[in-house]
Amino acid sequence: xxxxxxxxxxxxxxxxxxxxxxxxxxxxxxxxxxxxxxxxxxxxxxxxxxxxxxxxxxxxxxxxxxxxxxxxxxxxxxxxxxxxxxxxxxxxxxxxxxxxxxxxxxxxxxxxxxxxxxxxxxxxxxxxxxxxxxxxxxxxxxxxxxxxxxxxxxxxxxxxxxxxxxxxxxxxxxxxxxxxxxxxxxxxxxxxxxxxxxxxxxxxxxxxxxxxxxxxxxxxxxxxxxxxxxxxxxxxxxxxxxxxxxxxxxxxxxxxxxxx
Numbered sequence: 001x002x003x004x005x006x007x008x009x010x011x012x013x014x015x016x017x018x019x020x021x022x023x024x025x026x027x028x029x030x031x032x033x034x035x036x037x038x039x040x041x042x043x044x045x046x047x048x049x050x051x052x053x054x055x056x057x058x059x060x061x062x063x064x065x066x067x068x069x070x071x072x073x074x075x076x077x078x079x080x081x082x083x084x085x086x087x088x089x090x091x092x093x094x095x096x097x098x099x100x101x102x103x104x105x106x107x108x109x110x111x112x113x114x115x116x117x118x119x120x121x122x123x124x125x126x127x128x129x130x131x132x133x134x135x136x137x138x139x140x141x142x143x144x145x146x147x148x149x150x151x152x153x154x155x156x157x158x159x160x161x162x163x164x165x166x167x168x169x170x171x172x173x174x175x176x177x178x179x180x181x182x183x184x185x186x187x188x189x190x191x192x193x194x195x196x197x198x199x200x201x202x203x204x205x206x207x208x209x210x211x212x213x214x215x216x217x218x219x220x221x222x223x224x225x226x227x228x229x230x231x232x233x234x235x236x237x238x239x240x241x242x243x244x245x246x247x248x249x250x251x252x253x254x255x256x257x258x259x260x
Contacts, residue, residue, distance in 0.1 A: 004068045005029040006171060006203045007053060012062035014048055014227070022048035023059070024227040032170075035197045035204045037218030037235070039211065040246055045227040046207040050173045053205070054086045055079070067170060084111040087164035087202070089193075091176040093156040097149035101140065101159050104148050105131040108167035127166070134162035138192050154185030161192045165200070172196060174206035178213060186210065190217045211243050 007030040014022035023045050030036055038046045051057045053064055055071050063072045071082045087108075088094075095104045109127045123131075135141050138158040148156060157177060164172055174193060178186035194217055197204045208214045214221060214235070221238050223231030223246040231242055 003031075005065070006032045006034075006067055007205065008065040009053075010063045010065070012052065012064060013060050014052060014057070015060045021227050023052065026062070026227075026229060028222070028229065028232075030203060030205060032203055033197070033201050035194065035217065035219045036206070036222060037214040037220070038205065038207045038222045038224055039209075039214055039243065040224035041248070042209075044224045046224050047175055048227070049224065050088075050175050050205065050207060053171075054083060054088060054173055056088075080111060084167070085170040087167050087169035087172045089157070089160050089164060089172060089174040089177045091179045093153070093160050095148040095156055095159060097147070099148060100145050101135065101148060101151070102128070102131055102144045104159055105134055105162045105166050108134075108163040108165070111167070131162070131166050134165040135159075137165060137195070138162050152185075154181050154188060157181065157185075157189050158192060161189065161196070165196060168200075170203060172202050172204045172206075174204065176207050176209060179209055186213060187216075193217070211247075 007028070009026045009028040012026040013024055016022055026049070038049065040046050048057070052059050053071070059072060063070055065071070066082050066085065069082055071079065074082050096107070106123050106127065109123060109130070113123070132141065132144065135144060138161055140155060140158055140162065143151065143155065148159060151159065172193065177193065178189055181189060190213055193204055193206065196202045206218075218235045221231070221233060221235050222229055223242065225246060231246060233242075
């Protein structure tokens, strides 16, 4: 199908077991190569949205398509192949702290191998080279054999970005990637995400609590409130009043992850 959206949500609703509505009637299309920022208060549904797209959690109603294929209905090998095209960057970095930086970056290639090979660290020379080159791209080549827990928070997040680059996905979902970082480090991490978007054509969907970073790096902004999309537009055409409305004058409140 020509000009098919990279991510498509059709009438998506998520209701948790306790009755909390995480998402309500979401219809959304994101095209290949877009850099989209999602903003909203804690608990608005931003993390639920991202976790639903790569099926870290199942939705209650509707369908989610990744490059034209339903991840909602996919099972077994089909699900693994779709997920291989989706890279995830977490607020908490999600690294194996006691493993080396190189070993962490190589986990981006896990979906390309049978389990027994990755268990015994039997990665090809080519993939080790890919991992090293990815670390060069985020200026961490000198940390290849350093343990992950010996790095600063910003360095750990850049290792996570190198891992995604090694995975070579079509889509990157970044869930509050800068929430635990200082402003200078946050900007560096966002520059690296922008690099993956512009140089490798990866579609980026990022939840951000910083309006300043959203404005600087996003091409398109989606506002979420109470599980619903309340705004969707080009960043360059979005006035400050829209952010004020989305945050209800509380834009500095959202400093942590959502617990929905």
